[in-house]
Amino acid sequence: MIARSLSTRYLPLIATSGIFLVLFITASVLNEGFFSGRVIVNLLSDNAFLGIAAVGMTLVIFSGGIDLSVGSVIGFTSIFSATIIAGHGVHPAIAWIAAVILGALLGAAMGTLIHVFELPPFLVTLAGMFLARGSAFWLNTESVGISHPWYDGLSNFALSLGPIQVSAAALLLLATALAGYVVAHHTRFGRNLLAIGGSEQSALLMGLPVGAAKIAVYTVNSACAAFAGLVATLYTGSGNPSMGIGLELDAIAVVVIGGTLLTGGRGHLFGTVLGLLIFGTIQAAILFDGRLSSWWMRIVVGALLLVFILLQRLLVRGETRAGH
């Protein structure tokens, strides 16, 4: 019985790990020089901001919600921080704090609308998406370069692990993922989110703070997205209002490929990291190969989404049948 529940709980995670290994080995066999520590670390640095956004998205999806605004929040914070650093001489550390607070405020507002007025999350965050993107272009329609000693120091920083250099962006991603893991699986808040995603009615009847948890999760997610936007400025050395267009879809895809149930209530944050690695491997393999066109990326990601959603469907169906 316990073995069964363990296997259904970890089956998506095992499947994701298997797919990642198969993909990575295939890419390494097909492309000479693909199998190297540098490529693996680059998977993390190149997708750092997507990964950070996906960590927040995982929490929202745990609670059975969805947030379509993360791509726009990334665009907004990137141009916001660049504008106040380059245009107004604000110290980057203060700009970062201000940007994360602004993001959190937007998330809190969306969470309030979703919880208090019982509006559908996807509609409210759609409005948030328009609001953040429009505001980003309001601040500046062009990309703004950032040059500040603090920034240069941070973006040139790299942790040397033997021959492999781990960039600051990759480290920030790993730190966020670790923090997300602790929050999701080792705190009361994380368990509340999974309970709400499983059944909001039951969570309410159990006396869990449903409202506070729902508002908090959108706040945390938008703060994550804002942080992702800042890491993106680190990566590109500039702020751009059109940064992160369509990124919310990639983030959702990463979470689903990581085995988290899109209806909420079940998943694992470690799966999201694996999902990110799969996503990054496909992208890197397509870029590495050079013969495959970039649009194959979208088709492959779509196909993977389909496979995982069908797999989840089968799992849930099998369980309800076993339950009867």
Place this chain on the structure above:
Amino acid sequence: MNPAESSRPRRPLSPLVWLCLGLTALVLWNVVSNPAFLAVTLRDGHVYGVPIDIFTQASRTMLVALGMTLVIATGGVDLSVGSVVAIAGAVCALTLGHGAGLPLTIAAAIAVGAAAGAVNGLLVARLAIQPIVATLILMVAGRGIAQLLSGGQVLIIADKSFEFLANGFVLGLPFAPLLVAALFLAAHLALRRSALGLFIEAAGDNETASRFAGLAAARIKWLVYVFSGACAGLAGVLTASNIRAADANRAGENAELDAIFAVVVGGTALTGGRFSILGTFLGALLIQTLATTMYYRGVPPAVAPVPKALLIVAVSLLQSEKLRNRISALWRKPRKVAA
């Protein structure tokens, strides 16, 4: 979800009244600052003017929103319509490029859209996958498919009869809005003069109950997605015709969002079970009027989403059951004291 047991009085104002008020206010605001806003002139036997532009620009959103209305009425949503618009455009360029005639081209584009809808419908109706999730797959992959079809390039379409679809005039009136208006009328008649509309609302309100009542709820859901795909396919034809090219990257960009907005602003509840074809028509008109207003006010197009976002929040709040109850509670309390 649905507090049917509480003998709630009828809605104070129907969403359509709010819509007309909003639209009138917006137009008045424009007329005050720019008296020529409503002027329509006749030139070379064709009508020109801002209102005509609004109708022409809104026609594609209206078409996508028509299919979306029925999908939302069943409690679903179709996120893939924007990608389907892009695929249909690429199909048009390919079939015309192979020397096919106009009827065959249009039929091919609509058929591809319907096929895409059939895939969505299969996932939603047969496999019982959440609509947002099921249509997300095609939303992500669809643009890739469109780029695959067009070889990643913007395919120029040089065909006079094809261009006519979105840019031509019939009896002095622009063809595309006429076509879309006729489709709306046909849809309204087909849905409201037969039991079809009720079937869709029943399937959206309570699928289990409607199945027990002898309704093929799953088939109705499937058909609704096919219809939405076909509408998006035709919208793809109009988009390609309008810009005289198939652009796999940009065609139908945000089409799903605008369509959902039009439907919600038009008073169709996202929870399903009720729909308004006329509301969707007016909703799409309102959104386009807002966009045109922003344009005339000199607001950069990139910033225009901000008022759109505020509009959608305001409209959803207006429709929120919770907020209504709170406001009516505010009204009731002082009365109790007075009595």
